[in-house]
Amino acid sequence: MNAMANSAALAASVSDSMKIKALSTHYFRENRQALGQLLTDGSLAILVSGRPPVRTSDEHYRFLANRNFFYLTGIEQEGSILVLLKEYGTIKCTLFVPGTDAMYERWNGKRLTRAEATDRSGLTDVAYVEGFEGQLADLITSRTQKLWLDYSADNAQARHLKDQIMQDHPLLETADLAPLFIQLRMVKHQEEIDLIREAAMLTGEGILAVMRACRPGLKEYHLWSEFQYTLSQAGCLEPAFNSIVAAGENSLCLHYMNPQATLEDGDLIQLDVGATYGGLCADISRALPANGRFSERQRAIYDLVRQCQEKAFATIRPGIRLTQINEACQEVAREGLLALGLLQPDQPVKDYFWHGVSHHLGLDVHDISNKEALLKPGMVLTVEPGVYVTEWGFGMRLEDDVVVTDDGCLVLSAAIPREAEEIEALMNS
Numbered sequence: 001m002n003a004m005a006n007s008a009a010l011a012a013s014v015s016d017s018m019k020i021k022a023l024s025t026h027y028f029r030e031n032r033q034a035l036g037q038l039l040t041d042g043s044l045a046i047l048v049s050g051r052p053p054v055r056t057s058d059e060h061y062r063f064l065a066n067r068n069f070f071y072l073t074g075i076e077q078e079g080s081i082l083v084l085l086k087e088y089g090t091i092k093c094t095l096f097v098p099g100t101d102a103m104y105e106r107w108n109g110k111r112l113t114r115a116e117a118t119d120r121s122g123l124t125d126v127a128y129v130e131g132f133e134g135q136l137a138d139l140i141t142s143r144t145q146k147l148w149l150d151y152s153a154d155n156a157q158a159r160h161l162k163d164q165i166m167q168d169h170p171l172l173e174t175a176d177l178a179p180l181f182i183q184l185r186m187v188k189h190q191e192e193i194d195l196i197r198e199a200a201m202l203t204g205e206g207i208l209a210v211m212r213a214c215r216p217g218l219k220e221y222h223l224w225s226e227f228q229y230t231l232s233q234a235g236c237l238e239p240a241f242n243s244i245v246a247a248g249e250n251s252l253c254l255h256y257m258n259p260q261a262t263l264e265d266g267d268l269i270q271l272d273v274g275a276t277y278g279g280l281c282a283d284i285s286r287a288l289p290a291n292g293r294f295s296e297r298q299r300a301i302y303d304l305v306r307q308c309q310e311k312a313f314a315t316i317r318p319g320i321r322l323t324q325i326n327e328a329c330q331e332v333a334r335e336g337l338l339a340l341g342l343l344q345p346d347q348p349v350k351d352y353f354w355h356g357v358s359h360h361l362g363l364d365v366h367d368i369s370n371k372e373a374l375l376k377p378g379m380v381l382t383v384e385p386g387v388y389v390t391e392w393g394f395g396m397r398l399e400d401d402v403v404v405t406d407d408g409c410l411v412l413s414a415a416i417p418r419e420a421e422e423i424e425a426l427m428n429s
């Protein structure tokens with residue numbers, strides 16, 4: 001497809017996508033069953049949604065429920081608790097949500113009713129959290145052989161619960177749920193894959209807006225806000241992570257977070273950005289010429305990074321490890337950098353190839369994973385080779401999101417313009 005047709009297709013796909021928005025109750029129910037399968041009889045598991053971290057004084061960051069809790073419930077409400085009990089081979093779940101509170105709700109908005117919590121989660125047993133502490137002693141019975149908590153949960157509510165249980169039941173055997181979530185969450189449901197594709201499409205819309213706005217003399221934050229505006233106009237008020245817009249030498253800072261610099265004629269601009277859609281994340285990187293035309297050096301590195309990406313797409317299949325993707329890309333980068341006269345034959349390619357190529361992607365942008373695990377169909381990965389040339393004053397990475405299929409991988413973000421010619425055509429149209 002040519003660049004214009006591509007961007008029209010992207011726009012059409014985003015508006016079509018307004019139909020499916022959220023994970024189904026079926027998804028949450030399946031996840032509870034799958035976790036239950038991994039627990040032995042006599043297991044009691046307790047998870048909490050958490051509380052928003054303090055920003056300063058009495059101001060908090062926007063609340064995002066603990067992702068493992070969300071994975072089982074779909075509930076985005078602070079101070080909620082899920083109890084999962086496995087006895088005689090069956091799994092019984094109870095959700096505790098904060099009760100209605102007129103004063104709280106006057107300031108902070110409506111809380112979920114128990115019926116609303118049931119609609120969202122598919123859980124029929126919903127109680128108020130105010131009764132939880134009283135019930136905790138009853139929940140831990142003589143039949144409880146092991147108490148499972150999520151040790152990876154880093155929030156005030158989780159810490160409080162863990163301390164309290166350890167204090168009240170010092171002899172109870174406890175275990176960590178976190179490794180089980182890694183095992184479960186690495187392989188995605190089809191609806192997660194569909195939502196990641198939608199998140200990538202929305203990210204692509206934002207990148208197109210940046211391309212249209214880009215010209216020398218603007219500040220990095222002008223491009224940053226084009227991206228932010230596009231997302232929030234589509235209802236995504238917070239991206240998957242802090243957007244990176246890094247011009248010129250700033251592109252040599254991998255997690256550049258202070259986009260205040262001026263875009264100079266001749267700068268290369270690194271974008272590393274991602275929307276969320278229905279709770280799932282995208283993570284996309286593109287590199288743009290500030291003036292609409294790549295310089296010879298920029299183009300040389302661009303083509304090399306694209307070659308690395310294609311090598312990664314051709315390498316990813318079930319049964320391999322993430323390190324094999326890195327090795328394949330590093331080999332391509334090594335040859336290209338030698339040919340360009342940048343790398344010396346006895347020099348490690350890591351002098352130019354600074355970071356890993358792939359990480360898992362899902363409910364978290366760096367989704368929880370076991371980096372040694374063999375790839376399986378349904379896993380979703382980023383593919384983001386990067387080459388950084390300090391002596392030329394810039395570096396770049398190109399990043400797309402793929403799902404592992406039965407015999408290879410499928411690029412979920414393929415509609416976002418990626419070829420250098422396409423990008424130049426779009427920026428000069």
Ligand SMILES: [Mn+2]
Binds near residue numbers: 382
């Ligand atoms: Mn990434």
